[in-house]
Amino acid sequence: MSEVLLVDEIACENGDGFIAKVTINRPDKLNSLNANVMTKMKEMATWVNSNDDVRCVIITGAKPNPPTEGKRMKPNAFVAGADITEFVGASSEDIRSDFEDNGCESIWNITKPTIAMIDGFALGGGCEIACVCDIRIASKRSMFGTPEIKLGLIPGFGGTQRLVKIVGLGKTMEMVMSGEPISADEALAIGLANHIVEHDKLEEKTMLIAQTIASKSMHTLNVAKKTIRAALDNGITEGVKIEANEFANLFDTEDKEIGVQAFLSRETPNWKHR
Numbered sequence: 001m002s003e004v005l006l007v008d009e010i011a012c013e014n015g016d017g018f019i020a021k022v023t024i025n026r027p028d029k030l031n032s033l034n035a036n037v038m039t040k041m042k043e044m045a046t047w048v049n050s051n052d053d054v055r056c057v058i059i060t061g062a063k064p065n066p067p068t069e070g071k072r073m074k075p076n077a078f079v080a081g082a083d084i085t086e087f088v089g090a091s092s093e094d095i096r097s098d099f100e101d102n103g104c105e106s107i108w109n110i111t112k113p114t115i116a117m118i119d120g121f122a123l124g125g126g127c128e129i130a131c132v133c134d135i136r137i138a139s140k141r142s143m144f145g146t147p148e149i150k151l152g153l154i155p156g157f158g159g160t161q162r163l164v165k166i167v168g169l170g171k172t173m174e175m176v177m178s179g180e181p182i183s184a185d186e187a188l189a190i191g192l193a194n195h196i197v198e199h200d201k202l203e204e205k206t207m208l209i210a211q212t213i214a215s216k217s218m219h220t221l222n223v224a225k226k227t228i229r230a231a232l233d234n235g236i237t238e239g240v241k242i243e244a245n246e247f248a249n250l251f252d253t254e255d256k257e258i259g260v261q262a263f264l265s266r267e268t269p270n271w272k273h274r
């Protein structure tokens with residue numbers, strides 16, 4: 001797709017379509033999000049939503065390059081936040097439109113399942129990219145945090161709003177107000193990470209989950225994602241009504257019949273909405 005955003009197409013095990021592995025590729029700057037990455041992210045999201053062959057998206061950060069002579073190896077990073085060099089001298093006018101319509105929101109608006117595969121620092125915008133993905137899988141050496149307060153800022157890619165839904169009010173307050181990072185163990189304990197594994201098992205674990213999800217009906221996955229998301233914008237009474245309606249609608253789909261018949265005949269379902 002571009003040098004700052006690499007896309008690998010990994011074939012689905014059921015032989016249909018592929019999993020798009022999207023790598024943010026600025027390892028020398030800890031994969032920080034500059035304007036170029038954000039533009040490419042938006043293009044990638046549009047491409048994913050319009051390409052029927054993409055069944056699941058994995059977002060990750062590039063591994064560090066080997067060190068140049070006399071220099072130390074850069075640390076592992078998922079994403080170490082927005083590119084701070086772009087903040088120098090910037091005014092609200094410069095920033096406002098970029099932050100209202102940004103690459104994080106475009107990932108949030110992907111209609112297919114998304115997984116953040118995190119190995120290393122997930123700070124600021126990195127934590128926020130993780131939060132816009134449906135599932136977060138991290139290596140044990142990862143660190144999560146919202147250090148913007150140290151720059152006189154707060155999270156700007158939806159972090160205050162989404163983190164609070166994932167980890168609750170108290171933990172969000174502490175993370176945002178202190179700016180201090182938390183370990184992968186703590187991220188797991190507070191529900192920020194779905195799974196943590198040794199770094200050499202991260203890809204395997206992520207692919208296992210991606211392949212399991214990608215083998216389901218794309219239509220049903222889409223309905224599941226939007227119905228679960230409805231819990232963010234609605235109270236329980238309204239949310240349960242939305243779910244009941246979506247559940248009932250699925251009874252008019254061929255995939256419901258295919259799934260039920262496949263279960264009864266002990267076969268693998270051959271989904272219509274692949």
Ligand code: COA
Pocket residue numbers: 028029030032074075080081082083084085121123124125147148151
């Ligand atoms: N924006 C721009 N450049 C960044 C960056 C960011 N958010 N995070 C790291 N980098 C760059 C560093 O400037 C450095 O570049 P250089 O080698 O050309 O000087 C390179 O990435 C490596 O980072 P460095 O700070 O040397 O690594 P470290 O191991 O000493 O520290 C961190 C790692 C993650 C603790 C540290 O880089 C950091 O605090 N980054 C900023 C995190 C942040 O505040 N994010 C929120 C932004 S809103």
